[in-house]
Amino acid sequence: MSIERVRQSGPRLNFSEPPTPTMSRQNTSLYERHHKRRTTHPHLLSSRRKPRRWPLVFRFIKGAIHVEIILPVFLHALFTAFVVYLDTYVFESVGLPASIIPSLSIVVGLILVFRNQTSYNRFWDGRNGMSTLNTCVRNLSRTIVTNSYNTKRGPPTPSEREDIERTIRILVAIPFATKNHLRAEWGAAWAGGGFLGNDVDEHGTAAYNPEYAGLLPAGLEGHEDEGLGLPYQLTFFVDGFIKRGEDRGWFSAPSASQMQAQLNTLLEAYGRMETIKLTPIPVAHLIHQKQVLALFGCVLPFAMVDEMGWWAIPIVSLVIFTLYGIEGIGSQLEDPFGYDRNDINMDALVGDTKTEIDVVLSEWRQHSKIMEGGMNAREGEDAWKTMLGRG
Template identity: 55%
Template structure:
């Protein structure tokens, strides 16, 4: 097989590589089989009980098969609404991450707070190389990389991408304290600092007012994108919809054996298992996409996106520094010629 090498640019956020196992045979990474296993198992056991009672104990437990189409329409509509809503959240989050790509955004969306809080009395001054201060666990039920994946210089995510440890800390102002424990996120705190810098630049004549206005508009766009991502993270699907959807799925899959037992007998068991696998799998996909900012295989590759952006910025800065150095060397050469 060809070597699995990333292709630049966008090597980490978008990588096409040969699949070692066809997707139809994959049951672990990226799949939702662990979510649907128990519902499928329970409905299969229930179907076995119905078939046994229908064939060995009672004369007939069958229901008219005409009830299935009417129920399937309702179930299909509910699953379509759930999946379309969840994917819209995923797509919106990805677009917003294109607008604002910051280490602070990634850590804030995962509730990984890495700088000392201002309310902590006697806290040492902020050190860019210090160990992160942990004040509460990572965001909700998204697992963080295990300690086994930790290296000497950082973490390795599920795609094998090496993440520098606290690499964004060196970009923060010295002595910066966080206010996450008081309800203020670090991205908003940094936006206030940038806005104050723009105002100070206008007062000191570093740039004119129209340019300052354009930069302020950019700051507003960043804050708006961050607000959209925070809305996705903090606004789950209403619990009433989730309860009703689970109950409708369970009701439909429990009624299905009664409607097909007379026609298929013991074949009803695999048929119900396949139907349950399909329906609960679609529901499980919507559950995976509902919050796309974690570490799961189906989440947005924030680590890769931010790593690609970091490399692009470093490359641009390197070329700019090289051009500045060449200009200075040329100026020194010309000065020597005139002297």
């Protein structure tokens, strides 16, 4: 094999600019710091960041919880103003002993700690489930493209290569299907209209994604309306390919068993994320938590009014802002598969997986052409030698 052919058969590496995400963060203070995005090599979508214009302490809209809690904070401030008015102009005193605050604070603190710890565990488990699913897609794709040939039979035939590509496309489609399944966007692969690279239109409804639809097998009929999840349905195609590969002599029995184990791990990760989606926090806990927060916010003005007077209004508002903010963060993290800025960036993770596997598939196509060309050259050389021998 010539040096040029070796260069063509190997993976193409590009170490030119732009810099890695770490270097980009180090260099942002040198030139055009604000709102200048720098691309990366792997994780192009997941690592897409821009420098912050303001410190986080001054952020009140994007990614913040303030909009969701502004109503209870305002109501508690209004109630505190009413208590201060009664204490100042109506009654001699409506204050309560300040000693009741520590005992109530312990109860509120325990409830909020449990709420946030449980919610973040759901967020973390959901992210780990997505990582496990992507890892299984990587492992299966790598095994398929490196082992789908027989040394005795030679390179795969055109129909076999099409079978390989179709299976890898299905593997890439599984994260897309899982994302839509967790968001209850049924039929997103078959709906008409929509925009490229976005499964939801401006009205918040599932829209057609050509990239996703192009990964699915031709003529595939979904059964989501009958209760069958599309990610589970797609695994049957992959399992069937493993069986065909074993019959063709591509995979030994242990190798096929390991591939099926990877497929089982993929389904297990899908099931864990589905469990997070379908198992909300018990409503009894949510009711009691809201009532305890409201009770604490209503008792707090009576404990502060004698010592602080009208200053009790901003102090109570600050305390309520803190407590309801912590509770609101837990509410957002409870379901981490949505579109909030604090949710898992499912679109970016799925898009990066597709980009990565597309590169692998492109390199495999190039390598397959080289192998096929080498086999044809050897066959022609053998025929030429046979012809000369007969002459």
